[in-house]
Amino acid sequence: MGWIARGLWAFIAGRDPAVHPRTRLGRALPLIGVIAGLLSGLLAYQYYRGNVPEPAGHKLLVLIVCSGLIALPIGLVATRPLLAWRIAFAAAIFTSTTVHIVQGTPWPFQPVQILSFPLILMVVAIRHSRAVLVWVGFSAFLLATAYVNPASLSGVLLLVLAVLVIGDQIRRRREVQRELAEEAERTELAQARRAVAEERNRIAREMHDVVAHHMSLIAVRAETAVYRIEGVPPAVAEELQAIAGTSREALTEMRRLLGVLRNDAVPLTEPQPTLDELAGLVREAREAGVQVSYSPVPGATVPPGVGLAAFRIVQEALSNARRHAAGAPVSIVIFRDRAELRVFVRNEPTGTPPAPEGKGHGLLGMQERAAAVGGTLRAGPAADGGYEVVATLPLDAPGAPDGEP
Numbered sequence: 001m002g003w004i005a006r007g008l009w010a011f012i013a014g015r016d017p018a019v020h021p022r023t024r025l026g027r028a029l030p031l032i033g034v035i036a037g038l039l040s041g042l043l044a045y046q047y048y049r050g051n052v053p054e055p056a057g058h059k060l061l062v063l064i065v066c067s068g069l070i071a072l073p074i075g076l077v078a079t080r081p082l083l084a085w086r087i088a089f090a091a092a093i094f095t096s097t098t099v100h101i102v103q104g105t106p107w108p109f110q111p112v113q114i115l116s117f118p119l120i121l122m123v124v125a126i127r128h129s130r131a132v133l134v135w136v137g138f139s140a141f142l143l144a145t146a147y148v149n150p151a152s153l154s155g156v157l158l159l160v161l162a163v164l165v166i167g168d169q170i171r172r173r174r175e176v177q178r179e180l181a182e183e184a185e186r187t188e189l190a191q192a193r194r195a196v197a198e199e200r201n202r203i204a205r206e207m208h209d210v211v212a213h214h215m216s217l218i219a220v221r222a223e224t225a226v227y228r229i230e231g232v233p234p235a236v237a238e239e240l241q242a243i244a245g246t247s248r249e250a251l252t253e254m255r256r257l258l259g260v261l262r263n264d265a266v267p268l269t270e271p272q273p274t275l276d277e278l279a280g281l282v283r284e285a286r287e288a289g290v291q292v293s294y295s296p297v298p299g300a301t302v303p304p305g306v307g308l309a310a311f312r313i314v315q316e317a318l319s320n321a322r323r324h325a326a327g328a329p330v331s332i333v334i335f336r337d338r339a340e341l342r343v344f345v346r347n348e349p350t351g352t353p354p355a356p357e358g359k360g361h362g363l364l365g366m367q368e369r370a371a372a373v374g375g376t377l378r379a380g381p382a383a384d385g386g387y388e389v390v391a392t393l394p395l396d397a398p399g400a401p402d403g404e405p
Helices: 002-013 024-051 058-076 081-098 111-127 130-147 150-228 234-261 275-287 304-324 361-372
Strands: 292-295 330-336 340-347 376-381 387-394
Touching: 002 130, 024 058, 024 111, 058 081, 058 111, 081 111, 081 130, 111 130, 111 150, 130 150, 150 234, 150 304, 150 361, 275 292, 275 304, 275 330, 304 330, 304 340, 304 361, 304 387, 361 376, 361 387
Parallel strands: 292 330
Antiparallel strands: 330 340, 340 387, 376 387
16 A cells, blocks of 8 residues: 555656657657747637636636646646646636536536647656546546536546556556666676676687797796706806796786786687597697607597687696696596597696695686586596596587587
8 A cells, every 4th residue: 555655745746757758759748838828828728718707807817827827837737747738627627616517518617628638648647557547536536526427427537547547557567668768778788798898808718728828938948948958057047047937927917907807707619629639739748848659549539619628728737737846757648439538637746735635717617628628627636646637528529519619
């Protein structure tokens, strides 16, 4: 019942909602209403002059006031329909009790009033809520019941009800259209944000998988060059150490940037390396001074998405081994059967306590790669102090991507 009480208060003292027309005709409606009000006032006055006996003196002034009261709602209906109905309701009571029309009509109102009532009710129904509309309709029913001839009452009530229902449906349709437009705008904005997030994730992925990998190689090769090359002059050795230090700093800054760019909500894939290119990755690691043993799968063919995931997992595992277990031998073993591809990467113990296990971008990226093709990944310290990465990648996962977008 609260909405009925709120509707009654809004009907009595509420204000009409503001109008913000977008078309030239909409902006001209207030002026059109004023002109229509003036013409209606003149028509109402002329009707009174022809149907009220002896309109002179005080009675003439009453006719002018009544004509103005009849015309005022018409001038306001475009911008203030609820206020227009209040005035029209009061004017109907005032004119019916003040002015006696000679013509024998079934209601004490003149044609200008009869034509303006449905228009005002329609605009009120379009512009206001149903709670207000209930009281507007109730007041219209009271007006009709009090002044309309019983023989015509049912028709008038049906007309009032039809006008209110049609206006309410127009209002409801406009609200639905507005909600749909707002939802479409929100959807478009969400799609734009998703596109930005996907692009940021793709950039972060490529920076981590490609740029960071090569920067790590630069740092490792610069650090180990003095041990791999005989007779390096001290100045060159110092320069190589400076290059290694700068590379490490660049990697640190890149990881900070990845923390800003990273978006873990959307796993992305894009065709890049395949399983056959693991041999080149192992060769680069060996050239950087890492002891790597690699057992490939001769002649194995796997879906492109699975091959890409295996390549990136091995690439990240090698990078982690160089960073956290420098000098430790690394073994890479690939198994394939009819249902899945298994990737096993292990670095031997270094003799120093392992770093605390975390969940950085590298481990997260490997897990995403495995999940993108419906597989699983397990990474963690081994019982003997080494570190193992084990990935199981199904070869026939439904909906497994063929590559990264």
